[in-house]
Amino acid sequence: MKSLIIAAVATLCIAVAPAVAADTVDGPEVNWKLSLWGKPRAFTAGIDKFSELVSERTGGRFKIEVVYGGQLASPRENLDGLQIGAFESAVLAAAFHPGKMPLSLGLDLPFLPVPDLETRQKVVEAYFAHPAMKEELKNLGVRHLYTVLAPQFEFMGGGEPPETLDDWNGKRVRALAGIGEAMAILGAVPISISPTEVYTGLERGTVDAASFPFSYAHGAYGLHEISNWYTSNLNPGVTHAQLLVSLGAYGALPEQYRKVLEEVKAEAYAFNIQAMADADAKWIPLFKEAGLKDVTYTDEERQQWIDSAAKPVWTNWLKEGADAGKPSQELLDLILTTAKQ
Template identity: 40%
Template sequence: MKHLTTTAIGAVLSLSFVGEALATEWNVSLWGQRRAFTEHVHHLADAVAEATGGEFTMNISYGGLSDNRENLDGISIGAFEMAQFCAGYHRDKNPSITVLELPFLGVSTLEEEVAVSHAVYNHPATQADLGRWNARLLMTSPMPQYNLVGTGEPRDSLAEFEGMRVRATGGIGELMESVGAVPTSVTSSEAYNAMEGGVVDTVAFAQHAHLSFRTIDIADWWTENLNPGTVNCPIVVNTDAYDALPEDHRAALDAAVDGAIQHYLDNYAELLQRWDAVLEERGVERITIPDEELSSLAENAAPIHAAWIEQMSSQGLPAQELYDLVQTTLAEHRAGN
């Protein structure tokens, strides 16, 4: 048994090389820290590794690979294989998905956000748009409607938004501007320092981000019912890397998406259940905007929608079609539940 034939040695070496060839290791660029916003990526990585017997693994990095505003650029050149980004960080680079950031679209649950996002992601115009960056849309990072935390005296009417400096991106920023606020698009990682230093008076985030980026720690008040809209943040993969995957690895990745999204939804539901306790622990006052004020704000959204359709149509996008797709998908999702 001490001596192996040449044939046997060759067979062992051949199997070894085949094993190496089958191994796939991807780098994933996120930012901040692990939080509800990134839980689906971790679940996806675990599911893929399990399904492939450890042959397909993902190294998840929080800021070590790229700045969050440059993740799409990194994907385009193959600096890493997977990344998360938010449409509002660079609207000119991904105009098609900015339809999902329009204010007062009517989306009210995370499940609805998943439905409309994936419908838009699957549209040929959206895929071509992101294809310019060698990016393939994999799944969304559904977030609830944004609300404000602020310092100082509570702003519980639209008149008090005049001159308010607010961290808000995309359509939410445009909506705030329509009532006299001054939006700024500092990144989520910069929001705490901007608020603490008085660069902004208020920050628009979903609940998980107020927690993760600690804006809730220095807040005096929180608007519990403003709900102007949300931000759309896809997970994308480098198209070349995706196409180069062995067939079984590609199938494992695709099959893991639904489970990852469900894990995200379940985890976020637990966070929302704790939110009341978070406000109470930190002594944050809950502010309710009157219904008539909200109706007035919603009216301001209509011209923003019309302007988006006009601008994107002029750029060659089927803007009306994408906008209508959001509305029909929303109606179909509700009819099926």
């Protein structure tokens, strides 16, 4: 009996072995560096998972090393670093390069009707699959790999809380792209600084408030330590961050590794979404415990703002795109129809 069991187990191992081997993609040794600012946090969870999955699927032969703290380049220099070949991949926001990535900013328009992160995943993947988006990135010498899925941004700051939307008049706010334009309509003064500069700005009083999602920034950057209020239902929009790769590095990959980059995205996105939910569950109660005032607005106030901000900001972006011969209306329609579906 014992010999029969051993034989059966051996047979099973032989039968299973080819399937296991098929899961590991063979290929040459490839080592990429990925430039990213700050420290590991919910924002970076999907990026770290992406890197981990690529290594697992290739048996460690294709490695993407995530280099934190802006050691390779600052957030605003990541595009330059990709273009000169200083590193192979990087996370960056189009809002840092508005003149170079105007179509990418379509995703950052305020008040886009994207209700949750699962929908956002479908929207960004459809958006970057559009030929015009591929062309914009190709002209910059880069390619889209993955988008960090972020919840709606909210503000946190010091000084007098903005109890009404009129109270934003004159406040200096860290707000980029479409969110900044929407806040300007309220009379706020948008300031474009990188995430790692915000704490110092709030501490010194050069910035009154900053827009980030709770789940990966306000708490992770310690802004609650020097703030006394936050908004919880402003929901002005999102400033997206993309994981991009230089065309040179991507072109040098064997075809099987390129397939791996596509195959791991779904699992990385799922990990990203869960990390954001876990971070919200952690940080929001801590903000309340710290005594920060939760500022909310009525539906009527928000709708008035949406009516006054969304249309002119969207119209301006559409006009700039049309004047440049770009299919901006087609891209906005793509966002709206994908989100609705």
